[in-house]
Amino acid sequence: xxxxxxxxxxxxxxxxxxxxxxxxxxxxxxxxxxxxxxxxxxxxxxxxxxxxxxxxxxxxxxxxxxxxxxxxxxxxxxxxxxxxxxxxxxxxxxxxxxxxxxxxxxxxxxxxxxxx
Amino acid sequence: xxxxxxxxxxxxxxxxxxxxxxxxxxxxxxxxxxxxxxxxxxxxxxxxxxxxxxxxxxxxxxxxxxxxxxxxxxxxxxxxxxxxxxxxxxxxxxxxxxxxxxxxxxxxxxx
Numbered sequence: 001x002x003x004x005x006x007x008x009x010x011x012x013x014x015x016x017x018x019x020x021x022x023x024x025x026x027x028x029x030x031x032x033x034x035x036x037x038x039x040x041x042x043x044x045x046x047x048x049x050x051x052x053x054x055x056x057x058x059x060x061x062x063x064x065x066x067x068x069x070x071x072x073x074x075x076x077x078x079x080x081x082x083x084x085x086x087x088x089x090x091x092x093x094x095x096x097x098x099x100x101x102x103x104x105x106x107x108x109x110x111x112x113x114x115x116x
Numbered sequence: 117x118x119x120x121x122x123x124x125x126x127x128x129x130x131x132x133x134x135x136x137x138x139x140x141x142x143x144x145x146x147x148x149x150x151x152x153x154x155x156x157x158x159x160x161x162x163x164x165x166x167x168x169x170x171x172x173x174x175x176x177x178x179x180x181x182x183x184x185x186x187x188x189x190x191x192x193x194x195x196x197x198x199x200x201x202x203x204x205x206x207x208x209x210x211x212x213x214x215x216x217x218x219x220x221x222x223x224x225x226x227x
Binding site (some may be wrong): 108 | 148150152154157158159160161162165203207214215216217218219220
Protein backbone atom coordinates (compact mmCIF):
# COMPACT_ATOMS: atom_id res chain seq x y z
CA UNK A 1 0.00 0.00 0.00
CA UNK A 2 1.45 3.42 -0.91
CA UNK A 3 2.41 5.57 2.04
CA UNK A 4 3.57 9.03 2.98
CA UNK A 5 7.24 9.07 3.92
CA UNK A 6 8.99 11.66 6.04
CA UNK A 7 12.65 12.35 6.65
CA UNK A 8 14.44 12.62 8.94
CA UNK A 9 12.66 10.73 11.68
CA UNK A 10 14.41 12.83 14.30
CA UNK A 11 16.04 16.24 13.95
CA UNK A 12 17.92 18.04 16.68
CA UNK A 13 18.77 21.67 16.14
CA UNK A 14 19.87 24.69 18.09
CA UNK A 15 17.59 27.62 18.72
CA UNK A 16 17.78 30.14 15.89
CA UNK A 17 18.83 27.61 13.26
CA UNK A 18 16.87 26.82 10.11
CA UNK A 19 15.44 23.36 9.60
CA UNK A 20 13.81 21.72 6.62
CA UNK A 21 11.49 18.78 7.14
CA UNK A 22 10.90 16.63 4.12
CA UNK A 23 7.93 14.61 2.98
CA UNK A 24 7.11 12.48 -0.03
CA UNK A 25 3.32 12.34 -0.35
CA UNK A 26 1.47 9.52 -2.09
CA UNK A 27 2.06 9.95 -5.80
CA UNK A 28 -1.45 10.55 -7.13
CA UNK A 29 -2.52 12.79 -4.28
CA UNK A 30 -3.34 16.42 -4.91
CA UNK A 31 -3.66 18.00 -1.47
CA UNK A 32 -0.87 18.25 1.06
CA UNK A 33 -0.81 19.18 4.70
CA UNK A 34 1.49 19.75 7.64
CA UNK A 35 0.36 19.16 11.18
CA UNK A 36 2.29 19.22 14.42
CA UNK A 37 1.84 17.60 17.78
CA UNK A 38 3.55 18.86 20.90
CA UNK A 39 4.26 16.03 23.30
CA UNK A 40 1.12 15.00 25.14
CA UNK A 41 -1.11 17.39 23.21
CA UNK A 42 -3.48 17.11 20.29
CA UNK A 43 -2.65 17.15 16.60
CA UNK A 44 -2.69 20.76 15.33
CA UNK A 45 -3.24 21.92 11.76
CA UNK A 46 -0.48 24.09 10.32
CA UNK A 47 -1.03 24.47 6.60
CA UNK A 48 -2.69 23.00 3.53
CA UNK A 49 -1.25 23.18 0.02
CA UNK A 50 -2.82 22.62 -3.37
CA UNK A 51 -1.85 23.45 -6.92
CA UNK A 52 1.52 24.79 -5.79
CA UNK A 53 0.19 27.30 -3.36
CA UNK A 54 -0.94 27.55 0.22
CA UNK A 55 -4.69 27.08 0.52
CA UNK A 56 -5.10 27.68 4.20
CA UNK A 57 -2.89 28.19 7.22
CA UNK A 58 -3.36 28.40 10.95
CA UNK A 59 -2.23 31.12 13.30
CA UNK A 60 0.69 28.89 14.25
CA UNK A 61 2.02 29.10 10.70
CA UNK A 62 3.64 32.53 10.97
CA UNK A 63 6.38 34.15 8.89
CA UNK A 64 8.97 31.75 10.29
CA UNK A 65 7.31 28.87 8.44
CA UNK A 66 7.21 28.17 4.73
CA UNK A 67 6.28 25.24 2.54
CA UNK A 68 7.40 24.22 -0.89
CA UNK A 69 6.88 21.49 -3.43
CA UNK A 70 10.17 21.87 -5.28
CA UNK A 71 10.08 19.00 -7.72
CA UNK A 72 6.64 17.42 -8.01
CA UNK A 73 7.33 14.68 -5.51
CA UNK A 74 8.74 16.27 -2.36
CA UNK A 75 6.84 18.56 -0.01
CA UNK A 76 8.92 20.47 2.51
CA UNK A 77 8.32 22.50 5.62
CA UNK A 78 10.97 25.07 6.51
CA UNK A 79 11.31 26.79 9.84
CA UNK A 80 13.64 29.75 9.39
CA UNK A 81 14.70 30.47 12.94
CA UNK A 82 13.68 27.75 15.34
CA UNK A 83 12.44 28.46 18.84
CA UNK A 84 12.30 26.15 21.81
CA UNK A 85 8.53 26.00 21.47
CA UNK A 86 8.84 24.58 17.96
CA UNK A 87 9.88 21.27 19.52
CA UNK A 88 7.19 18.81 18.44
CA UNK A 89 6.33 15.95 16.11
CA UNK A 90 5.64 17.27 12.63
CA UNK A 91 3.34 15.18 10.46
CA UNK A 92 2.93 15.45 6.74
CA UNK A 93 -0.33 14.26 5.20
CA UNK A 94 -1.79 14.00 1.74
CA UNK A 95 -5.16 13.20 0.24
CA UNK A 96 -6.39 12.26 -3.18
CA UNK A 97 -9.22 14.78 -3.40
CA UNK A 98 -10.62 13.72 -6.73
CA UNK A 99 -14.26 14.34 -7.57
CA UNK A 100 -16.76 14.58 -4.76
CA UNK A 101 -15.45 11.73 -2.69
CA UNK A 102 -14.16 12.86 0.67
CA UNK A 103 -10.84 11.11 0.42
CA UNK A 104 -9.25 10.72 3.84
CA UNK A 105 -5.91 12.09 4.93
CA UNK A 106 -2.95 9.74 4.86
CA UNK A 107 -0.24 10.62 7.36
CA UNK A 108 3.45 9.94 7.51
CA UNK A 109 5.09 8.78 10.71
CA UNK A 110 6.43 12.19 11.48
CA UNK A 111 9.67 14.00 12.20
CA UNK A 112 10.46 14.60 15.83
CA UNK A 113 12.01 18.07 16.02
CA UNK A 114 13.96 18.90 19.15
CA UNK A 115 15.15 22.48 19.56
CA UNK A 116 17.82 23.00 22.19
CA UNK B 117 -16.12 24.13 11.19
CA UNK B 118 -17.90 21.24 12.87
CA UNK B 119 -16.64 20.71 16.41
CA UNK B 120 -16.41 17.21 17.80
CA UNK B 121 -16.70 15.99 21.38
CA UNK B 122 -15.48 12.60 22.54
CA UNK B 123 -14.84 10.98 25.92
CA UNK B 124 -11.30 11.72 27.03
CA UNK B 125 -10.51 8.13 27.95
CA UNK B 126 -11.92 4.61 28.10
CA UNK B 127 -10.72 1.33 29.53
CA UNK B 128 -11.64 -2.08 28.20
CA UNK B 129 -10.55 -5.68 28.51
CA UNK B 130 -9.20 -7.88 25.79
CA UNK B 131 -11.90 -9.61 23.77
CA UNK B 132 -14.57 -7.04 24.51
CA UNK B 133 -16.36 -4.86 22.00
CA UNK B 134 -15.57 -1.17 22.42
CA UNK B 135 -17.88 1.63 21.32
CA UNK B 136 -16.58 5.18 21.18
CA UNK B 137 -19.16 7.87 20.55
CA UNK B 138 -18.44 11.25 19.03
CA UNK B 139 -20.80 14.20 19.14
CA UNK B 140 -20.85 16.63 16.20
CA UNK B 141 -23.98 18.70 16.60
CA UNK B 142 -23.19 21.27 13.91
CA UNK B 143 -22.21 18.84 11.18
CA UNK B 144 -22.82 20.29 7.71
CA UNK B 145 -24.81 18.60 4.99
CA UNK B 146 -21.75 17.68 2.96
CA UNK B 147 -19.54 16.63 5.86
CA UNK B 148 -18.25 13.08 6.13
CA UNK B 149 -17.24 11.50 9.44
CA UNK B 150 -13.78 9.99 9.61
CA UNK B 151 -12.05 8.12 12.41
CA UNK B 152 -8.33 7.87 12.95
CA UNK B 153 -6.16 5.82 15.31
CA UNK B 154 -2.87 7.09 16.68
CA UNK B 155 -0.18 5.13 18.49
CA UNK B 156 2.54 6.97 20.44
CA UNK B 157 5.17 8.57 18.20
CA UNK B 158 3.29 7.61 15.03
CA UNK B 159 1.10 9.51 12.62
CA UNK B 160 -2.68 9.14 12.75
CA UNK B 161 -3.89 6.17 10.77
CA UNK B 162 -7.19 6.14 8.87
CA UNK B 163 -9.66 3.59 10.24
CA UNK B 164 -13.06 4.21 8.68
CA UNK B 165 -15.22 6.85 7.09
CA UNK B 166 -18.94 7.25 6.57
CA UNK B 167 -21.73 9.64 5.70
CA UNK B 168 -24.84 7.97 7.08
CA UNK B 169 -26.20 4.68 8.45
CA UNK B 170 -23.61 1.97 8.91
CA UNK B 171 -20.22 1.32 7.40
CA UNK B 172 -18.11 -1.75 8.12
CA UNK B 173 -14.61 -2.70 7.10
CA UNK B 174 -12.14 -5.30 8.24
CA UNK B 175 -11.20 -3.47 11.43
CA UNK B 176 -14.23 -1.50 12.61
CA UNK B 177 -17.83 -0.45 12.12
CA UNK B 178 -19.18 3.06 12.10
CA UNK B 179 -22.76 3.78 13.09
CA UNK B 180 -24.32 7.10 12.15
CA UNK B 181 -27.91 7.91 13.16
CA UNK B 182 -30.31 9.62 10.83
CA UNK B 183 -29.71 13.11 12.26
CA UNK B 184 -25.93 12.64 11.88
CA UNK B 185 -25.27 14.65 15.03
CA UNK B 186 -23.24 11.83 16.50
CA UNK B 187 -21.40 8.73 15.40
CA UNK B 188 -20.13 5.59 17.11
CA UNK B 189 -16.96 3.74 16.27
CA UNK B 190 -17.24 0.07 17.17
CA UNK B 191 -14.14 -2.07 17.59
CA UNK B 192 -15.00 -5.77 17.86
CA UNK B 193 -13.01 -7.96 20.26
CA UNK B 194 -10.22 -5.54 21.09
CA UNK B 195 -6.71 -6.69 21.86
CA UNK B 196 -3.84 -5.06 23.73
CA UNK B 197 -2.56 -3.68 20.44
CA UNK B 198 -5.70 -1.57 20.06
CA UNK B 199 -4.51 0.63 22.92
CA UNK B 200 -4.26 4.02 21.20
CA UNK B 201 -5.89 7.42 20.85
CA UNK B 202 -8.94 7.50 18.57
CA UNK B 203 -9.96 10.70 16.83
CA UNK B 204 -13.26 11.58 15.20
CA UNK B 205 -13.12 14.21 12.47
CA UNK B 206 -15.83 15.75 10.35
CA UNK B 207 -15.11 17.34 7.00
CA UNK B 208 -16.42 18.38 3.62
CA UNK B 209 -16.34 16.66 0.29
CA UNK B 210 -13.91 18.75 -1.61
CA UNK B 211 -11.22 21.33 -1.48
CA UNK B 212 -8.38 21.67 0.92
CA UNK B 213 -10.60 21.46 3.95
CA UNK B 214 -8.43 21.72 7.02
CA UNK B 215 -9.29 18.74 9.15
CA UNK B 216 -9.29 19.76 12.78
CA UNK B 217 -8.39 17.19 15.40
CA UNK B 218 -10.05 17.26 18.78
CA UNK B 219 -8.52 15.81 21.90
CA UNK B 220 -9.49 12.26 20.95
CA UNK B 221 -10.33 9.28 23.14
CA UNK B 222 -7.48 7.46 24.82
CA UNK B 223 -8.44 3.77 24.80
CA UNK B 224 -6.57 1.48 27.12
CA UNK B 225 -7.07 -2.24 26.66
CA UNK B 226 -6.29 -4.32 29.71
CA UNK B 227 -5.32 -7.97 29.82
